[in-house]
Every structure is written in C-alpha cells, then in structure tokens.
Amino acid sequence: MTTIEPKFIPLDFERLDPDVMVRAGREFLDRMWRRRSVRHFTSEPPPKECIDLAIRTACSAPSGANRQPWRFVIVDDRDLKRQIRIAAEKEEKESYEHRFPQEWKDALAPLGTDWRKPFLETAPVLVVVFKETYGRDDRGRKVTNYYVNESVGLACGLFIAAIHSMGLATVTHTPSPMGFLAELLERPANEKPYILFPVGYPADDAKVPDISRKTLDEVVQWNRGE
Numbered sequence: 205m206t207t208i209e210p211k212f213i214p215l216d217f218e219r220l221d222p223d224v225m226v227r228a229g230r231e232f233l234d235r236m237w238r239r240r241s242v243r244h245f246t247s248e249p250p251p252k253e254c255i256d257l258a259i260r261t262a263c264s265a266p267s268g269a270n271r272q273p274w275r276f277v278i279v280d281d282r283d284l285k286r287q288i289r290i291a292a293e294k295e296e297k298e299s300y301e302h303r304f305p306q307e308w309k310d311a312l313a314p315l316g317t318d319w320r321k322p323f324l325e326t327a328p329v330l331v332v333v334f335k336e337t338y339g340r341d342d343r344g345r346k347v348t349n350y351y352v353n354e355s356v357g358l359a360c361g362l363f364i365a366a367i368h369s370m371g372l373a374t375v376t377h378t379p380s381p382m383g384f385l386a387e388l389l390e391r392p393a394n395e396k397p398y399i400l401f402p403v404g405y406p407a408d409d410a411k412v413p414d415i416s417r418k419t420l421d422e423v424v425q426w427n428r429g430e
C-alpha cells in the first residue's frame with residue numbers, strides 16, 4: 205500500500221457583490237430556461253472548436269476521487285452516423301414495440317417520440333459519452349472508479365449547458381440497450397456507453413413538445429418545510 209501525501213494550492217476565487225451575484229444568476233437562468241431538447245437539426249456543421257469547448261467544459265465537472273471517468277467520442281463521419289442510426293433504430297423499434305411497458309410509453313406520449321431517430325444522421329456531429337467503469341494504473345492493474353454514474357451525469361449536464369450557451373442544440377439520447385455503440389466505436393471493455401448527444405443547429409421548422417417545467421415550490425423545501 206502506498207500513502208500519497210495531499211498537496212494543496214491556494215484557491216482561485218473571486219468574491220462578488222450581491223447585486224452582481226444576483227444578476228449573474230438571473231442571466232444564467234434566463235439563458236438556461238430557454239434550452240430545449242431538440243430532435244430536428246440542419247446538416248450544417250458547427251465550428252469544430254465549439255465541440256471541443258463543450259467537452260472541455262464537461263471535463264470541469266467534479267468526479268468521485270477525481271477519477272474523471274468520462275470519455276467522449278466525436279462522430280462526424282456520414283457512414284458511421286448511418287451505422288449508428290441503423291443500430292439504434294433496431295433497438296428502439298424493439299423497445300417501443302415490445303420492451304417498454306405501457307406505463308413507460310404513456311409517460312413518453314407527451315414528448316411524441318417513437319423508434320425513428322433520423323437526427324442520428326441529419327445532425328452533423330454525434331458526441332457519444334462513455335463511462336469508464338474501472339481504470340488502469342501505470343502498471344496496468346485495475347483501479348476502481350467511484351460514483352461513476354453521478355460523475356458522468358454531472359459532466360453531461362455541463363456539456364449540455366455549454367452547447368446551449370454557444371447557440372447550438374442537442375438532445376439527451378439514450379437508445380436502450382446501447383452496447384452497439386461500444387462495438388461500432390471500438391471502445392475498450394472498461395467503457396460503457398452512457399449518453400449520445402447529437403449536436404447541431406435546430407432545423408428552421410424545428411418543433412418542440414408543449415411541456416412545462418415544475419415551479420420552484422414543487423421542487424424545493426426549506427428545512428423541515430414548516
């Protein structure tokens with residue numbers, strides 16, 4: 205067993221005035237509140253740097269024991285996108301027609317989704333996020349990762365915020381099961397597909413479901429709620 209001594213450096217932190225704090229929070233909220241999951245894209249490619257910036261932002265997420273158990277595969281190859289669409293639709297068709305219980309299909313009804321996923325081909329870029337279920341140390345021995353789902357989920361949230369902040373759109377797509385992504389993208393055995401993000405500009409006639417977000421009262425309790 206090796207004991208590593210922690211090393212500390214000064215925190216880089218800027219204390220803001222309360223009015224600046226509130227303004228920053230409002231501006232961020234206003235921007236984020238306008239985010240919608242988009243399933244209709246143009247084929248126009250976004251600047252490549254935007255994808256890198258969003259992934260770098262995702263990588264700022266906290267992670268269990270700082271293991272950073274996320275990996276990102278960027279797919280812009282037409283043929284590969286097509287193969288992903290075909291494989292995803294095969295699974296989705298099976299899920300929608302046989303695997304999803306009625307209760308799940310009822311829950312999805314307001315979203316108007318079905319097994320067809322044309323956005324996997326029309327979107328110019330697919331970012332496939334993998335979770336690293338375990339890592340390897342410098343001698344190739346297995347090392348445990350911690351809070352993998354939480355960590356990668358946090359990274360994905362930041363990715364979505366970054367994509368939206370740059371005027372791009374995405375949707376959290378989780379074809380199930382999605383093992384085919386590991387095969388098609390030739391990922392190692394310690395990685396499992398987590399989420400697939402098509403990224404691009406919304407189609408001019410893009411429509412989104414008429415659904416609403418819960419109010420603060422519905423989601424917040426202060427102390428014991430009395």
Ligand code: IYR
Pocket residue numbers: 296312315317318319377378379380
């Ligand atoms: N993965 C399927 C079904 C789906 C499931 C949930 I939960 C959603 O919020 C949306 C869709 C699909 O992508 O259609």
